Amino acid sequence: QVQLVESGGGLVEVGGSLRLSCVVSGSTLSMYVMGWFRQAPGKEREFVGRINRSGDTTYYSDFVKGRFTISRDNAKNTVYLQMNSLKPEDTALYYCARANRYLATREYEFDYWGQGTQVTVSS
Secondary structure, eight states, rough: OEEEEEOEEEETTTTEEEEEEEEEESOGGGSSSSEEEEEEEEEEEEEEEESSSSSSSSEGGGGGGEEEEEEGGGGGGGEEEOSSSSOGGGGGEEEEEEETTHHHHHHHGEEEOOEEEEEEEOO
């Protein structure tokens, strides 16, 4: 049984930083591309970024480029999302997900999801 559990969310001021973690169980993490999504209140869930299996290639949506960094530690079965220079519009529920293809960006290209962790950026 594959499970993804996010943690690390919270309340942070504008310009602050947070690091989210996603622990994966029931699956060999090194075999999969992993991604992060977010969903703000009243909006559709959107793709934040992804990381390849070895961790040496990442891809981000334009709205987080230069501010967010995805990394992974396959030995710890954990994927990270480092978020810097946070803005109020970054407020959302953040999800990690396991991809079922290499160049995944769409929701249907991810087959397992965590329950999400809330990030709130106060102005």
